[in-house]
Amino acid sequence: MRTKIAQLRAEIEALTASNAEELEKLRIRLLSKKGEITSLFNDFRNVANEEKREMGVLLNELKQAAQEKINTLKESFAKRQEDNTVGDLTRSALPLKIGSRHPLSLVKHEIAAIFSRLGFSIAEGPEIEDDWHVFTALNFPLEHPARDMQDTFFVERNPDILLRTHTSSVQVRVMENRKPPIRLIFPGRVYRNEAISYRAHCFFHQVEGLYIDREVSFADLKQALLYFAREMFGSETRIRLRPSYFPFTEPSAEMDISCNICHGKGCAFCKHSGWVEILGCGMVDPNVLKNCGIDPEQYSGYAFGMGVERIANLKYRTKDLRLFSENDIRFLEQFRAAF
Ligand code: DAH
Numbered sequence: 001m002r003t004k005i006a007q008l009r010a011e012i013e014a015l016t017a018s019n020a021e022e023l024e025k026l027r028i029r030l031l032s033k034k035g036e037i038t039s040l041f042n043d044f045r046n047v048a049n050e051e052k053r054e055m056g057v058l059l060n061e062l063k064q065a066a067q068e069k070i071n072t073l074k075e076s077f078a079k080r081q082e083d084n085t086v087g088d089l090t091r092s093a094l095p096l097k098i099g100s101r102h103p104l105s106l107v108k109h110e111i112a113a114i115f116s117r118l119g120f121s122i123a124e125g126p127e128i129e130d131d132w133h134v135f136t137a138l139n140f141p142l143e144h145p146a147r148d149m150q151d152t153f154f155v156e157r158n159p160d161i162l163l164r165t166h167t168s169s170v171q172v173r174v175m176e177n178r179k180p181p182i183r184l185i186f187p188g189r190v191y192r193n194e195a196i197s198y199r200a201h202c203f204f205h206q207v208e209g210l211y212i213d214r215e216v217s218f219a220d221l222k223q224a225l226l227y228f229a230r231e232m233f234g235s236e237t238r239i240r241l242r243p244s245y246f247p248f249t250e251p252s253a254e255m256d257i258s259c260n261i262c263h264g265k266g267c268a269f270c271k272h273s274g275w276v277e278i279l280g281c282g283m284v285d286p287n288v289l290k291n292c293g294i295d296p297e298q299y300s301g302y303a304f305g306m307g308v309e310r311i312a313n314l315k316y317r318t319k320d321l322r323l324f325s326e327n328d329i330r331f332l333e334q335f336r337a338a339f
Contacts, residue, residue: 001043005058008036012066015073023073030066037063100336104205104324107312108187111207114231115185118224120209123184125170127191131160133169137291138248153191153202163191167208168248171284171303174210175292180299181213187308198320205308210284212294212301218251218283221302225255225281232311233260240275249282249303260314269317276314279306 012030017023030037040059047055101109112122125133135147145151146165155161170186186208194200211220222241229237238258246252256277259270266272281304286296309321316335318324323331 001040001047001055002058004040005055005062008040009062009065012062012069015069017073020074020077023070023077027070031063031070037066098336100332102324102332103312103316103318103335104308106335107308107315108205108207110232111228111306111308111311112185112187114228115209115224117231118183118227120183120185120211123170123174123186124188125164125167125173125186127164127189128155129162129164129169131162133172134162134164134166137172137288138168139285139287139291140247144247149193151192151194153193164188165192166190166305167206168303168305170208171210171248171288172292175212175289175294180294180301181211182301183211183213185209196322198322201309201321201325203325204321206305207308208303208305210301210303212284212289212299214299216283216300216302218302221281221283221304224302225279225304229255229257229278233257233314236263238264241281244280244282246280246282248285248288249280250285252280252282255279255281255304257314261317269314278310278314279304281305 008030015026017026027035029035032038037059040062044052044055044059112120131147134152135144140146152165153163155163167186167188167190170188174182174184174186188206188208189203190206191203194202196202209224211224222239225241226239229239236258237260240256240258241253242256244252244254254277256275258264259267259274259276261267261269262274264274266274270276281302284301284303289296289299289301309324312318312324313321
């Protein structure tokens with residue numbers, strides 16, 4: 001038996017097969033029920049007791065070597081076949097799948113396109129920010145809860161360096177560096193220390209808008225936002241501004257649009273109110289203008305900020321925020337037709 005095993009080992013090492021049928025024949029010859037290795041296992045009971053242990057090990061090694069060799073040969077066939085397909089220049093190019101834009105990119109581009117028709121250009125700012133640009137210059141009092149550890153990610157425990165919690169920080173950067181008139185939108189990613197669920201995430205996206213010039217009024221703000229809402233959600237859309245509070249705007253408001261799912265009749269999405277909130281806005285607080293080196297006696301302006309995921313939910317009726325960052329092809333593929 002020992003010689004038979006050694007012989008088969010050598011044979012296996014040298015094995016080749018030029019196609020799948022040959023390989024299958026080899027497998028049958030060695031490993032099938034009546035194969036050579038299987039019959040060695042059957043002979044095992046005749047091995048003398050004192051040799052059983054050693055023979056057992058040798059036999060198992062032989063079987064394993066045969067299996068491994070057959071698998072390697074099989075893989076090499078599969079690979080060769082793949083290479084051949086790639087190399088076939090006569091093959092039609094049509095089955096190649098075209099990717100699709102991410103739904104958040106689609107929405108972001110649409111928002112940018114709408115505001116560009118009103119004369120807004122795009123600017124961007126850093127995601128890692130300092131306290132001044134995210135909070136202090138924007139009039140946040142020192143004890144404001146948004147500065148709290150619970151909301152803000154600080155970088156390396158330094159209370160001055162943090163991940164921006166909103167894109168309003170870009171307002172400050174722009175006002176510090178440009179002279180009015182300023183008419184810009186700022187799209188970007190923001191971070192908050194929230195537990196991840198279907199309706200909250202530790203990062204999401206916003207688009208901020210800023211318009212600074214002489215004699216900008218609340219009526220201008222309202223007109224721009226009405227235009228935006230109708231372009232985005234259809235010409236029947238109505239808007240409603242509710243008084244609100246933000247440290248950096250005075251007066252401040254939150255804007256609702258008539259629910260575009262039930263058209264104002266009331267549904268689960270709008271919690272049966274007929275309205276859904278989509279953004280915060282207001283007239284830039286004179287203190288903020290001053291902090292950024294702009295004279296509030298000469299200039300005034302409005303600002304607004306909206307969540308891109310929220311707009312996407314309304315547009316595409318998605319309900320779970322996590323879908324936007326999971327990269328699940330089955331979800332993303334559905335937006336192929338959208339651009
Ligand atoms: N930064 C606010 C937030 O993240 C949104 C916001 C509200 C932006 C009012 C504005 C504004 O520009 O005027 O919740």
